Structures are given as structure tokens and as C-alpha cells.
Ligand SMILES: Nc1ncnc2c1ncn2[C@@H]1O[C@H](COP(=O)(O)OP(=O)(O)OP(=O)(O)O)[C@@H](O)[C@H]1O
């Protein structure tokens with residue numbers, strides 16, 4: 131086949147022209163490869179996340195003011211849905227200090243960083259508060275007033291201790307307001323299952339959910355402050371009934387710095403160092419006995435002793451987005467399902483969709499420009515090849531063979547460029563797609579951080595007087611608990627859509643081959659038309 | 675089977691439809707084994723005649739018979755690539771190929787089964803006095819005379835029945851011209867028909883038949 135041989139000779143001898151065509155095709159294929167890869171990655175990511183994403187969610191009442199808390203019964207009832215893969219809950223109760231223990235004072239431990247000092251000057255009384263004698267009093271009289279001035283009270287007064295997972299997790303809590311007179315020194319929390327314990331508690335191995343003994347884990351700073359050791363005992367009181375006292379034994383000490391959380395300094399009980407963890411069996415026992423001790427209390431009599439009430443925080447885990455959506459639909463009007471996983475997913479997806487849309491526009495533009503440029507180049511080069519066509523036909527080469535030779539030339543050049551371009555493109559598409567995804571991720575982060583603004587507590591900061599009890603004491607360690615639970619699923623919750631390893635797959639390669647065919651056809655069309663219309667006599671007479 | 679390898683009957687040709695005839699009612703015959711010289715003033719229509727004979731242009735009227743059959747009825751590519759060889763006045767070599775490759779390409783296009791095309795091409799080029807070192811050089815790096823000889827070698831390469839040569843010695847010195855004429859004579863003796871357009875009296879002298887083309891007024 132001398133036609134092929136001649137085609138290859140032409141390619142190698144007419145470098146300028148072929149390099150030009152090659153470069154154009156190279157640029158086209160790099161960009162279309164990236165464009166196609168983005169589209170493809172977009173498609174697979176979307177599907178993959180919808181299918182594989184394990185979603186952790188909480189159920190919240192729709193109207194927080196009317197219905198602030200969900201009972202354990204309700205949570206359990208909801209968890210029986212066929213769509214729920216796993217259900218865990220934590221229960222938290224506020225206690226006041228009894229014998230042998232005093233809470234770490236929020237204001238006393240508050241680190242006066244430079245910003246704070248610049249704005250507010252040194253907190254003078256902070257230093258004196260570390261002694262046990264003054265502690266009770268000062269926590270009562272000054273914590274509140276300090277708090278109202280704190281510039282960076284985090285997240286609308288949510289307790290944030292406990293979680294070690296990413297800061298993307300946004301907790302909406304079962305907010306509830308506390309009895310103004312109650313004195314909440316400690317948050318005692320229990321988890322219904324050992325697997326849902328925060329890592330820094332479960333690693334101690336001292337709390338098992340079935341253990342009925344009042345063994346507890348306290349923070350290192352709390353232990354040091356109160357000179358408590360493992361085996362020491364202390365008592366806690368019902369904040370609403372001074373008579374109701376429970377004795378706890380220290381079974382373990384956790385390091386609150388491991389919780390990797392900014393301290394919530396809005397009240398003692400929300401202060402991570404004042405968290406106390408017990409087993410769920412022990413918690414049940416306490417709640418039962420408290421209910422027996424304080425039968426039937428009425429809301430309006432503030433002086434009346436009240437039984438300890440636990441606030442439950444349920445965590446629902448769904449195997450995929452589909453189940454999550456079906457469960458959400460089944461909830462009805464009173465409750466809403468909230469998941470940072472899903473909101474993150476939705477943000478990512480909407481960004482991905484925008485990205486995919488731009489990739490499509492990009493591809494269309496690339497194609498139009500590419501085809502245009504190729505036709506122009508080919509028309510010009512074919513004009514220059516008039517003489518060649520004339521000679522070849524004058525010495526008896528059939529026109530269709532000349533045309534075939536030209537098409538082979540274009541085909542070889544186009545495909546060589548296409549292969550190089552696709553290789554570069556598929557290599558480049560990974561960082562390009564990833565950097566686009568990183569942009570998405572960081573935008574997403576900023577958005578969710580913004581959304582953490584305390585929207586649920588309209589009155590939180592404005593109405594606070596100097597009285598600690600006037601301060602709306604935030605709910606217990608639910609935020610932390612929830613975050614901790616998420617932390618366990620961190621791998622597939624916080625890190626999704628961080629990166630892809632290869633954006634170019636078979637589909638893209640097939641599409642690229644189609645791209646190549648298209649480009650070759652478009653550019654050969656010009657060549658073939660020209661060859662077929664050309665008459666060799668002009669060459670013979672050497673007249674143009 | 676005609677006794678003539680080529681026969682023109684009332685051949686007329688005009689470049690413009692309905693315009694002046696460049697060739698007007700020409701009747702000529704060509705036999706095998708002879709060298710013909712076609713002479714005439716510049717612009718008389720010699721090159722035009724050759725393009726008609728080689729099938730590149732179609733007669734306005736009249737016919738050209740090749741071995742008795744009208745060339746308008748034979749496949750023109752077949753005719754040009756196998757049966758006749760043309761040495762163009764302006765050579766018409768492919769600039770991106772070397773001398774050898776140009777010759778080999780014509781062998782390829784003829785579709786004739788030729789063994790050792792490369793060797794044969796080299797042999798032919800040496801026969802027309804091309805130096806060994808010029809064989810693999812690009813055409814544009816050769817002199818006019820060298821290019822002319824490559825064009826001659828190319829026309830001979832696939833052993834056509836007729837060779838048309840448009841001023842094949844126009845750029846050559848007397849010695850080389852005589853060498854070329856010797857080659858053509860050998861071919862004629864082998865039974866080929868050689869038709870040369872020329873202004874050179876020497877070439878005319880070395881040919882068997884001279885046709886003079888008159889300018890049509
Ligand atoms: N493509 C063309 N269109 C119109 N007229 C043409 C064309 N080619 C040639 N002619 C005219 O036809 C006439 C014959 O031209 P031709 O090239 O055959 O002359 P020639 O005998 O080969 O001359 P020379 O000896 O100079 O090569 C000239 O008058 C020329 O102007």
C-alpha cells in the first residue's frame with residue numbers, strides 16, 4: 131500500500147503543517163479530555179455518594195419553642211423504621227455539685243488571649259477564682275456577667291465538647307430552657323451503646339453500658355482541681371432538690387484537650403471539663419430513683435423540687451441517601467430530619483452540577499472553535515498542496531487514492547495528537563478536577579460555618595443580665611455527643627468528595643475516540659472535496 | 675490491431691468553449707520503434723498537444739486512438755500510469771520526495787509488479803547520469819538539469835509503450851543531451867514509441883520523423 135507509505139512520508143516531510151494541526155488537535159483533546167473527565171467524575175461521584183454515603187442524622191422538632199424535646203419513646207419509635215440502619219442515643223442530665231467536688235469555673239479557666247485582653251482588658255477576678263473557697267460564690271455571681279461580655283461565645287451557647295471530628299458538623303440541638311434558679315454545675319451523660327461512646331471515653335475501657343454502678347469518668351483538670359483519683363468518690367445533687375444526692379466513684383480520667391474542641395464557656399455545665407460520663411444502666415437507675423423521690427411536680431411552683439430530667443439526643447444512621455429521604459418523608463409535620471452529611475452532600479452536588487454544566491459549555495465551545503480552526507488550517511494547507519495533487523493525478527494516481535492519502539495523513543496526525551492529548555488530559559484532569567473539588571469543598575465549608583451562626587437563640591446575647599441564672603443555660607453535651615458519633619464515621623462523612631484518583635475512564639476514552647473521529651472527518655471533508663474537484667491539467671501547463 | 679500505436683483523427687482543441695482552436699483538425703500517426711520530434715514556434719500548441727495525447731485534456735472534437743481504440747474510452751488513470759510516460763516541460767516532481775522516491779512512486783502508482791523497485795530506480799537514475807550522492811537528496815536541492823533527468827527516469831521507470839517528452843533536453847548540455855538521446859534510441863529499438871517536443875535542431879536531427887506544428891492564426 132504505497133498510499134499509506136506516501137502518507138507517512140508526507141507527514142514526516144511536511145513537519146510544519148502537521149505540527150500545527152497536531153498542536154491544535156492536542157489542545158482540543160487535552161481540553162475535551164478534561165471537560166469529559168469532569169463530566170464523568172461528576173456523574174460517578176453523584177451516583178456513588180448517593181449510593182454509598184452513610185448518613186448520620188438527628189430528628190428535631192419543627193417548632194423548637196413549642197416542642198423542645200423529643201422523648202426517648204418517640205425517638206425509639208422513629209428508629210424502628212425500616213429505613214434506619216442504626217440508632218443510638220445519649221441521655222444527659224444536669225447536676226449541681228455535692229460533696230468532694232466543685233466544678234471548674236468557666237470564667238476562671240477562660241484563657242485570656244490577646245484579642246480578648248485588647249478588647250476587654252484583663253479579667254481581674256479570674257485569677258482569684260481558682261481556690262475552692264471562693265469558687266461557688268464567684269461562679270454564681272460573676273460567670274454570667276463575664277459571659278455576656280465574651281466576644282466569641284461559640285455557636286449560640288451549644289456545648290461543643292466531646293467531638294473530635296471535623297468542624298463541619300453543624301448541630302442543631304433540642305434546645306430547652308432551664309429553670310432560672312437551677313444551678314447546673316455538671317453535665318452527666320450516658321450513651322445507650324458502647325460503640326457510640328466517644329473515643330476518648332471508650333479507650334479508657336471503664337464504662338460499659340450494662341454496668342449499674344455509679345462509676346464515672348471525669349476530666350483530668352476536674353480531677354486535679356478536686357484532688358480526685360481513680361477510686362475516689364464524690365456526690366452530686368439534683369439542682370432542683372438539694373436533698374437528692376448521688377455518690378459517684380471515679381473510674382477513669384479523660385483528657386479534655388483530646389476532644390479537640392473549643393471550650394464552651396457559657397456555663398459551667400457546658401464546659402467540657404465539667405462533663406461526667408456514666409453508663410446508661412447507671413443513668414437509668416438515677417432517673418428512676420429521682421422520679422420516685424420527686425413525684426408529680428407542677429411547672430408554676432418554682433420552689434418545688436423536680437425530678438431529674440434527661441435530654442435525649444438520638445442519632446439515626448442511614449445506609450444511603452435514598453433511605454434517608456424515605457425516612458424524612460415518613461416523619462410527617464412535627465419533626466424534621468437534620469443531617470450535616472446531607473447538607474454537605476447537597477452543597478457539593480449543586481457545585482458539581484454547576485461544574486458539569488460549565489464543562490458542557492466548555493466542550494461545546496472547544497468543539498466549535500476546534501472544528502473551525504481545523505477546517506481553516508486544512509483549507510490553507512490543501513491550497514498549498516494543489517501542486518502535489520496535480521502531480522500525483524498527472525502521473526496517474528487516482529483521485530480517490532490521493533484523497534485517501536490525505537485523510538490517512540490527517541487521521542494519523544489527529545490520532546497521534548489525540549493520544550498524547552488524552553494522556554496529558556487524563557493526567558491533568560485529576561489535579562484539575564481535584565482542585566475544582568477542593569474549591570467546592572472550601573466554599574462548602576465557609577457556607578456551613580456561616581450557617582453555624584446562632585439563629586435559634588434570638589434572645590441569647592441581648593437579654594443577659596449580670597446574673598448567672600438569668601443566663602440561658604445551654605443544653606448539655608448533646609452537641610459534643612453528636613459530633614463524637616459522627617467522628618466515628620468521619621471517613622465517609624467529612625472527607626467525601628475530597629479527591630478522585632482518576633477522572634478518565636473507559637467512557638471518557640470512548641468519547642475521546644469519537645471526538646477524534648469527528649475532528650478527522652470534519653478536517654478531511656475539506657481535503658476530500660478539494661481533491662475531487664481538482665484538475666491536473668493546470669499543473670501540466672504550470673498555470674494557476 | 676492497428677499498425678499505429680497512436681493515431682490522431684481530425685483533432686481539434688480550444689481552451690475556451692467556442693473560442694479559437696489552438697489545434698485545428700490535426701491528423702497524425704505514430705508507429706512503434708520510432709522517435710518523433712514535434713517542432714514549432716513557442717505558443718504553437720505543442721504542450722497543448724502533449725496534454726491531449728497523454729489524456730490530461732479532452733479534445734474538443736476528433737479522436738486519439740491508442741492501439742486502435744479511442745483513449746476517451748480507456749480509463750485515463752490507467753492510461754497515464756501504465757501505458758504512457760510523460761516528461762513534463764516543468765518536470766512536475768514531488769518536492770518532499772528524493773530523486774529515487776519520485777521514481778519509485780511512479781512505479782508504485784503504475785501498479786506493475788516490479789521487483790526491487792529501489793534498485794531499478796537507482797539504475798535508471800544512474801543511466802541518466804545522476805550522481806550517486808544526488809539520489810537520496812530532496813528534489814528541490816537538485817539543479818534544473820538534474821531534475822529534468824529525474825523526470826525522464828520517472829517516465830521510463832514503469833516501461834510504458836509511449837514516452838512523451840516536453841523539451842526533455844532544454845536544460846541540458848550537449849553531452850548529457852546526447853546521452854539522453856542514446857537512451858531514448860535504445861528504448862525505440864526495444865519497440866517503444868518516443869515523442870519529443872523540442873526546439874533543438876540537434877534533437878530533431880536524431881529523430882526519425884519530424885512534425886512541425888503551425889501556429890493557428
Ligand atoms: N490554460 C490555458 N488557457 C488558455 N490558453 C492557454 C492555456 N494554456 C495555453 N494556452 C494558450 O495556448 C497556446 C499554446 O500554448 P502551449 O503551451 O501549447 O505552447 P507551446 O507550443 O508549448 O509553447 P512553448 O514552446 O513556449 O512551450 C498559447 O497561445 C497559450 O497562450
Ligand SMILES: [Mg+2]
Nearest residue numbers: 720721763840
Ligand atoms: Mg510548451
